[in-house]
Amino acid sequence: MRQVAYVNGVYAPLNAPRLSVLDRGFQFADSIYEVWAVRGGKLYDRAGHMARLKRSLAELRIDLPLSEVSLMAVMRETLRRNRVTDGIVYVQVSRGAAPRDHVFPAKPVRPTLVVTAKTLDRAAIEKRAATGVKVISTAETRWARRDIKSVNLLPNVLARQAAKEAGAFEAWFVDDDGFVTEGTSSNAWIVDADGALRTRELSNDLLHGVTRAALLKIARERQMIVRETPFTIAEAKAAREAFVSAASNPATPVVEIDGVRIGDGKPGPIALALRDFYLSEASAD
Numbered sequence: 443m444r445q446v447a448y449v450n451g452v453y454a455p456l457n458a459p460r461l462s463v464l465d466r467g468f469q470f471a472d473s474i475y476e477v478w479a480v481r482g483g484k485l486y487d488r489a490g491h492m493a494r495l496k497r498s499l500a501e502l503r504i505d506l507p508l509s510e511v512s513l514m515a516v517m518r519e520t521l522r523r524n525r526v527t528d529g530i531v532y533v534q535v536s537r538g539a540a541p542r543d544h545v546f547p548a549k550p551v552r553p554t555l556v557v558t559a560k561t562l563d564r565a566a567i568e569k570r571a572a573t574g575v576k577v578i579s580t581a582e583t584r585w586a587r588r589d590i591k592s593v594n595l596l597p598n599v600l601a602r603q604a605a606k607e608a609g610a611f612e613a614w615f616v617d618d619d620g621f622v623t624e625g626t627s628s629n630a631w632i633v634d635a636d637g638a639l640r641t642r643e644l645s646n647d648l649l650h651g652v653t654r655a656a657l658l659k660i661a662r663e664r665q666m667i668v669r670e671t672p673f674t675i676a677e678a679k680a681a682r683e684a685f686v687s688a689a690s691n692p693a694t695p696v697v698e699i700d701g702v703r704i705g706d707g708k709p710g711p712i713a714l715a716l717r718d719f720y721l722s723e724a725s726a727d
Contacts, residue, residue, distance in 0.1 A: 446523040448516050448557040453523060465554055467536030471594035474498040475534040479689040483527040486689065486724050490652035495533065498591045504537050507553045520557045529561040530690055534593065562690060571717060574697030574709045575611035579675045580604060582615040582623055589646045598626040612686055621672035623647050628686035629654040632678050633712050643670040653687045660719045675699065683710030693717035
């Protein structure tokens with residue numbers, strides 16, 4: 443079956459849609475994106491992802507080209523046409539096409555909207571959760587507004603490639619003060635020596651993870667000790683547990699950081715419990 447994409451009002455085979463070479467998403471990364479997880483045909487954390495999409499657009503002063511209701515209809519139709527019941531749906535919005543200039547277009551242009559969907563290997567995802575993953579650390583080299591879900595991901599791409607070449611699944615960025623900010627496509631967590639669940643507090647330094655917020659809510663409802671405070675790589679290596687969270691990989695245990703075994707080298711009970719709670723309780727429709 444050929445994959446289908448939605449581009450500016452048209453559904454067409456994935457290799458057929460065309461965008462202008464003057465699109466500012468292509469020229470300047472003047473564009474944002476959002477990703478929803480799909481499990482059993484349902485969109486997880488729909489409202490949270492929509493709110494983050496709209497927030498990122500507002501920060502860049504880009505209008506959403508469709509109403510929220512219409513966008514959801516397009517997303518569901520894209521999923522249907524691609525026969526995706528377990529995977530992701532990807533939405534990207536750019537400022538649109540205009541003569542190349544660093545400043546915004548003098549005359550308003552219609553934003554570009556692209557929606558795609560793909561099936562993920564659920565068995566592989568579950569295997570990662572059961573066995574745990576490896577992480578490397580890398581220097582923070584990104585811009586200062588990581589709270590905006592921009593398509594400007596080159597530092598993330600380079601760090602993730604370095605992780606792959608090192609036999610790891612993810613890379614954690616470390617700021618100039620020695621604290622972990624987040625992963626290339628995930629939020630970073632530890633269960634410290636005191637048994638507290640820790641993840642960095644929200645700021646412009648990291649993406650405001652929707653799955654992160656859901657996991658924090660679940661943890662607090664169960665009276666877990668939760669501290670939104672930064673931690674160093676040294677603290678992570680000495681932690682009882684570590685894990686990453688993202689829409690497609692909720693609470694995936696980390697068993698090794700920079701070659702150092704975490705805990706007993708096996709997925710920890712808190713990460714696995716949070717994962718199970720999330721998959722059974724997260725908002726889905």
